[in-house]
Amino acid sequence: MLCERCGKKNAEVHIRQTIQGAVSEHHLCRDCARELTSGWKPGSDFLEFSIGSFLENLCKTLGPELREQGKAAQAVPSCPRCGLDFERFRKTGRFGCADCYQAFREWIRPLFTRIHGSETYRGPVPGPGAVKSVDDELERLKMQLKDAVSEERYELAAALRDRIRILEGRLRDER
Amino acid sequence: MNADQILALPVPWVEGGQENPSDVVISSRVRLARNLSRFPFVNRATPEEKAAVLEAVRQAIQHEPLFRECAWCRIGEMDPVSKGILVERRLMSPDFLQGSQERVLVLDSRGIVSVMVNEEDHLRIQVLLGRMALCEALRIASAIDRALYCLDFAFDPEFGFLTSCPTNVGTGLRASAMLHLPALRMSGAMPEIIAQSGRLGLVVRGAYGEGTTSAGALYQVSNQVTLGLTPEELTEKVEAVGSRLVEQEARARSALLNGPHELEDRIWRAWGTLLYARRLGLAEAMECLSLLRMAQEAGMKGPFEKLAWGPLFLAVQPAHVQARQGRLLTEAETDTARAELVRDALGCLR
Numbered sequence: 001m002l003c004e005r006c007g008k009k010n011a012e013v014h015i016r017q018t019i020q021g022a023v024s025e026h027h028l029c030r031d032c033a034r035e036l037t038s039g040w041k042p043g044s045d046f047l048e049f050s051i052g053s054f055l056e057n058l059c060k061t062l063g064p065e066l067r068e069q070g071k072a073a074q075a076v077p078s079c080p081r082c083g084l085d086f087e088r089f090r091k092t093g094r095f096g097c098a099d100c101y102q103a104f105r106e107w108i109r110p111l112f113t114r115i116h117g118s119e120t121y122r123g124p125v126p127g128p129g130a131v132k133s134v135d136d137e138l139e140r141l142k143m144q145l146k147d148a149v150s151e152e153r154y155e156l157a158a159a160l161r162d163r164i165r166i167l168e169g170r171l172r173d174e175r
Numbered sequence: 176m177n178a179d180q181i182l183a184l185p186v187p188w189v190e191g192g193q194e195n196p197s198d199v200v201i202s203s204r205v206r207l208a209r210n211l212s213r214f215p216f217v218n219r220a221t222p223e224e225k226a227a228v229l230e231a232v233r234q235a236i237q238h239e240p241l242f243r244e245c246a247w248c249r250i251g252e253m254d255p256v257s258k259g260i261l262v263e264r265r266l267m268s269p270d271f272l273q274g275s276q277e278r279v280l281v282l283d284s285r286g287i288v289s290v291m292v293n294e295e296d297h298l299r300i301q302v303l304l305g306r307m308a309l310c311e312a313l314r315i316a317s318a319i320d321r322a323l324y325c326l327d328f329a330f331d332p333e334f335g336f337l338t339s340c341p342t343n344v345g346t347g348l349r350a351s352a353m354l355h356l357p358a359l360r361m362s363g364a365m366p367e368i369i370a371q372s373g374r375l376g377l378v379v380r381g382a383y384g385e386g387t388t389s390a391g392a393l394y395q396v397s398n399q400v401t402l403g404l405t406p407e408e409l410t411e412k413v414e415a416v417g418s419r420l421v422e423q424e425a426r427a428r429s430a431l432l433n434g435p436h437e438l439e440d441r442i443w444r445a446w447g448t449l450l451y452a453r454r455l456g457l458a459e460a461m462e463c464l465s466l467l468r469m470a471q472e473a474g475m476k477g478p479f480e481k482l483a484w485g486p487l488f489l490a491v492q493p494a495h496v497q498a499r500q501g502r503l504l505t506e507a508e509t510d511t512a513r514a515e516l517v518r519d520a521l522g523c524l525r
Contacts, residue, residue, distance in 0.1 A: 010373055094340055095339055095340075101331055101337050112334070120333060120402070120403060121335030122335075123406055124320075
């Protein structure tokens with residue numbers, strides 16, 4: 001895993017911080033950890049650092065769409081369902097609902113790459129309960145596949161293609 | 176559920192260690208984070224929405240055979256000692272204690288499965304087994320997961336299961352094994368092991384107290400990443416690293432035991448402390464028990480041979496001490512009561 005601050009070196013310092021009951025975890029390389037803790041004094045907050053500052057940093061360095069358009073992070077659309085705006089997500093490091101992922105999709109992929117070293121899920125797919133209509137889902141996947149190919153994101157494209165095949169197989173079996 | 180009812184539940188992860196005391200791996204745990212797609216996540220949900228989540232979960236598990244013998248514990252209605260016991264038995268997280276009325280812990284009668292409702296995510300499904308049994312724990316957790324798909328979990332084909340915190344997204348899986356590594360700690364190897372685990376996408380940290388000097392030499396190895404690898408791959412990775420640590424610990428122990436009598440001296444001093452102390456802090460008790468467990472596993476002769484490590488390890492935890500006394504105690508009173516119960520337990524072995 002890479003350091004969540006610089007995103008370059010391996011995270012070797014793992015910090016669990018509890019402030020007023022809210023627990024957060026941070027994973028830093030030795031250099032960033034040293035830099036952040038240099039001014040620390042007993043009794044003060046352990047680190048004047050939160051996942052928010054990491055996300056803020058992320059938007060500065062990894063938001064080409066934003067930079068090119070010369071827009072601030074506030075230009076990211078708010079979640080249409082729960083109303084969470086990106087600014088608040090950056091501060092708290094918590095999503096408000098499932099639709100936030102859709103609203104912030106473009107901006108959170110780099111975040112996932114930094115945290116997990118990947119941005120594409122592999123694993124079981126929940127049954128029909130989670131997928132309202134297989135046809136709808138297939139359509140959505142095909143559109144995502146088209147985008148992924150045009151953006152040359154081949155790892156994602158391969159995963160999407162696999163999932164499309166599974167769903168098409170399921171449809172064939174059902175009909 | 177009150178403290179007595181909770182204390183009557185089996186604790187397989189502790190009892191498992193007793194059957195085969197040579198196990199460096201104390202327990203295996205798998206946790207899955209899940210959210211219901213139709214409700215906002217817990218941090219944005221109103222009390223009414225959280226109550227609706229609870230009701231949906233109740234209906235889903237009501238007729239589910241996997242939950243046939245389950246207790247439904249409303250955290251807000253429980254006394255502090257009962258809640259403390261649940262945390263000390265690792266059936267719920269310490270963060271879950273600050274309970275609103277909508278927080279419920281679903282507990283199975285075998286003491287293996289627990290489901291936290293309205294923790295950071297709507298559901299935290301946890302399976303806890305004794306010894307190295309991560310694959311088995313994953314199998315059970317996955318079966319429960321599938322049985323609850325009717326709840327319509329928040330899922331995205333690209334990102335997987337959607338969670339409140341980005342560090343859990345994807346599989347929502349945290350697989351962890353608790354290991355007893357006294358020799359590796361004594362030999363000063365832990366800082367390097369902790370540093371190296373990060374490179375593998377894993378975390379090794381103190382299970383009780385953070386960092387390199389965990390009380391009782393108990394460490395937890397768990398996956399850090401949750402996206403990009405399948406649940407099976409993540410679990411196997413933790414198990415593989417856990418097994419490597421077991422081998423390294425065995426080598427370190429053999430070197431220590433074949434060395435000068437310093438270790439033997441420490442073990443007998445631990446025995447003496449537990450047998451005669453009038454006030455016993457938690458960290459000190461766990462350190463002494465750690466040494467005695469190591470002596471047992473090395474086949475050393477002495478009165479500690481018959482020590483039942485697991486039950487005593489639980490009994491010295493603060494809420495367990497208080498439950499035995501039947502009331503809330505100050506720290507000093509707890510230390511005195513702890514010393515007394517340890518003296519009683521060890522006195523029978525002499």
